[in-house]
Amino acid sequence: MSLSRGMRLADGQVTLRAPLLLFALWAVLAPVQGSQGHPSWRYISSEVVIPKKELHHGKGVQMPGWLSYSLHFGGKRHVIHMRRKKLFWSRHLLMMTxxxxGALQMDYPFIPPDCYYLGYLEEIPLSMVxxxxCYGGLEGIxxxxxxxxxxxxxxxxxxxxxxxxxIVSDISATGPTYKLGYKEDRDPLFSQKTASTAPRINNRIFSSHKGMIRGFAQSSNSMYHVYNNMTLCIKFMIDMVSLIDSMYKGLDIRYHLTAVLVFDVRDPVNMNDYRIPGGEYYQFHHTYLxxxxxxxxxxxxxxxxxxxxxxxxxMFGFCSSQSLHMVxxxxxxxxxxxxxxxxxxxxSLGLYFDxxxxxxxxxxxxxxxxxxxxTDSFSNCSFVHIQNMLSTEKHCLFSEHLKFFNASLTHIRCGNSIVxxxxxxxxxxxxxxxxxxxCSNDCRFESTFLCDKGLCCTNCTFSTAGTLCRPIRNICDLPEYCQGGSSGCPDDFYMxxxxxxxxxxxxxxxxxxxxxxxxxxIFGASTVEGPDVCYQINKKGHRFGHCRREFSARRFIQCHDRDVKCGRLxxxxxxxLPRLQxxxxxxxxxxxGVWCWGLDEHRATGTTDVGHVRHGTPCAPGKFCQNSLCNATIGEINYNCLxxxxxxxxxCNNNRNCHCHIGWDPPFCKLRGAGGSTDSGPPPRRMRSVRQSQESVVYLRVIFxxxxxxxxxxxxxxxxxVRTVKTVKVKEEIAGEGNP
Structure with missing residues (x-):
């Protein structure tokens, strides 16, 4: 067992109320933290803490997806905030033993895939956690x-x-990585002094498009015998990969683990030949792995x-068999x-020494x-250098290549949430x-039930025909209704x-x-389209103004004059300011003299790009945008719904069938009916009517x-x-005439 893990042997003997005993224990173990003949590392202090889970992140604002703990170490209380990260390239990690x-064999054992976190310490800029x-507690760096x-x-x-x-280490615990007097051939267009004047903005903020490294971790037989335990050996390598992934995040690159290989019986070749290419293990790796x-x-x-x-x-051997690192x-x-x-x-990527x-x-x-x-940080020189490399040519860091191994090992299993x-x-x-x-735990429906999920599944049975299952989302969308014979909603239709x-x-x-x-x-009700002068920003070729970007590169392609209105909106x-993703x-x-606003483009962050001009948007008389180019004609739409x-x-819907107004039946809206179309399901036949309360009507009638x-x-x-007055006057006049 390695000494870094060997500290576990002392865990059970630590007494919380005996700090002197704890200190003495570490004092005994400290001298053996490094192997003989090599610069040492050691623990200089150890504290027993009880992390307390924090319910909120930030100033009282609940942040979904984050995990926060408060703990006291180093003389003060710290709060760590962590977010789960994806460490494995695929859902099931390939294991080779x-x-x-001594022959290689493959398997997919259960290795926890969703318990790895990356975070920071509150109020400590550029800290890394x-x-x-995976095993019931917090473990990491x-x-x-x-x-x-x-x-x-x-x-x-x-x-x-x-x-x-x-943890502390001697200066030479890592390195020297090259001998004195070594000089490397460098790109004449790249200068370390020029890089040193580059902006010191945080790499995590400055960069925007993540690259992906598919890593392959291997353990020699001598390394396996350090643990003599397959689980501990695998955990050791996964811990390494998790730290490597965190370090490369500073360059906006993710390091995902594709497979793990452990030579638990014997090494296939001599491991003392370190030549790349030409070495014995390199030849084995190139041929068989x-x-x-x-x-x-x-x-x-x-x-x-x-x-x-x-x-x-x-150098520059990345994504090839020469990208093999013997550590x-x-x-x-x-x-x-x-x-x-x-x-x-x-x-291997091509970074120079600092x-x-x-x-x-x-x-x-x-x-x-x-x-x-x-350390855990790349320098400003490395950051500028890799930006220059990745912005000028295609790179395998941006390839979405997926590799599947021995599909026959993937068994059908009840309980994996997949039907x-x-x-x-x-x-x-x-x-x-x-x-x-x-649904029962034997993957069968309970009793006479028909479904357990789906937009048209209600109380374990199919929703009645005419039930709205997908309402309209915008002015061009059409509603869909359940058809009564399945738990699925019809396909999404639109005008x-x-x-x-x-x-x-x-x-x-x-x-x-x-x-x-x-x-x-995007920006609210008062916003309007920017004038043509605003679209000149799309000729710059950066993340706020461009027409498109090559799939396998970070380089943005600026718009030509005729295409500027097909780039960023x-x-x-x-x-x-709106609430953005x-x-x-x-x-x-x-x-x-005009204030122009727009959004940037991000890749591989799980966000939806809403800041690009939509396909089909008019860009010139008789033309519209298609694939960020103003080259499609209105006649190509072939609108024929008279x-x-x-x-x-x-x-008409996108199948060119009639979607009738309420009160008329498809397919041609000639006869009275419920409306809808033959594609999106039948709307309810009987329209609900809201009956007014008769009690209020009675009261109103009485009042009126x-x-x-x-x-x-x-x-x-x-x-x-009025009539009485007139009568009196008439009587008075008659009485006057009768007197002598």
Missing amino acids: QDDQ TMDT MKLDDLAYEIRPLSDSQRFEHIVSQ YNVIQPSASFIVVKDGPEDYQYNPR GHLGRHYLLLAVVTSHLCGR DHDCSCQRRSSCIMHRYPGL EDREQCDCGSFKECNANPC QDGTPCSEEGYCYHGNCTDRTMHCKE QCTNVTH EHVGFHQSKIS PEKCNRRGI ARIYALITTFLFGIATN
């Missing part, structure tokens, strides 16, 4: 400035106790060598081994230094099935391309091509009746009074 004869929770801490669960603790140990796995980069850990200066990987364990901590492996991988003009962010040493040490052959349903684990009333949706736009692939409407969706009259930024530029086709009682009666009485009284 040897049978008793790489952690896993915390880097803050030049300090490195390891955290591990305390064995047999009933109170969630952990040990936090500070690389052509099958095809990784971007591979590394193998050998217990007793090579020294760091003895192995120099092939000497030499009794070092796995953090140091991750630094060395990251350095070697950087050389000199005195290069610097890191809040670190005294960098990964590409001659003596990297306990496979001979299964009616699959509710997952026993706990999930217990909460699912429709036929060319259907007018505003005074300036028409529907195309389910979206309205009105630029002002598009701007309002430009808006104006923005009065407030995570990792999405905006620009505010003043061009010829009002007479649906008898002026409906519109009394008002009418009062008015009638009043008018009658006035009319009666």
